[in-house]
Amino acid sequence: MMQEHRRASETRLERGRRALAEIDGQAGENVVAALADIAPDFATYLIEFPFGDIYSRPGLDLRAREIATIAALTAMGTAAPQLKVHIEAGLNVGITRDEITEIMMQMAVYAGFPAALNGLSAAKDVFGNRDAHTLPQTA
Known part of the structure; x- marks a missing residue:
């Protein structure tokens, strides 16, 4: 690694x-x-x-670094583009969707509900985009 x-x-x-x-x-x-x-x-x-x-x-391995980064960007509440990049990166290094959701819920305790909601919205966008690119296209 x-x-x-x-x-x-x-x-x-x-x-x-x-x-x-x-x-x-x-x-x-x-x-x-x-x-x-x-x-x-x-x-x-x-x-x-x-x-x-x-x-x-x-x-720290890349997975742990991305967990920390996702938590920090979620807590900021103002870095949605960067958060989306790091959600993608987190998925690429083995963080699950459920873990990403839990990270953001944890941030509600320390950064407030608005920051957690913004993070969850960013995650929903990333997850939806990934699903749209992996689902078979029908005619």
């Missing part, structure tokens, strides 16, 4: 791209592309620091 072996020859950006690819496929490249015309350096920072420095550390 990514956290178990940091490669000494890798740059922060390379390490970050590798970590992000483990979590969410091409998401890192999509972030870079989306910000290329307005803030390319910012896109680089978004990959280097969180994924190249933090997600790559030993001590």
Whole structure:
């Protein structure tokens, strides 16, 4: 797993791209592309620091890191786009839909019902989008 072996020859950006690819496929490249015309350096920072420095550390596996991230973004109550990305990432690293729902319900205790409701709404969107892309299409 990514956290178990940091490669000494890798740059922060390379390490970050590798970590992000483990979590969410091409998401890192999509972030870079989306910000290329307005803030390319910012896109680089978004990959280097969180994924190249933090997600790559030993001590927590990717599943635990995504649980913490989903909880934090839910508690913020104002980061729905980022929360949706991390709900997807959580599903990709083995967090179940029921666990994601429970994480958000837990946040109602500490962040309030509005934040939990916003989180559950984001989860419903992600789950629905995944279902729409996995169900067979009928003519």
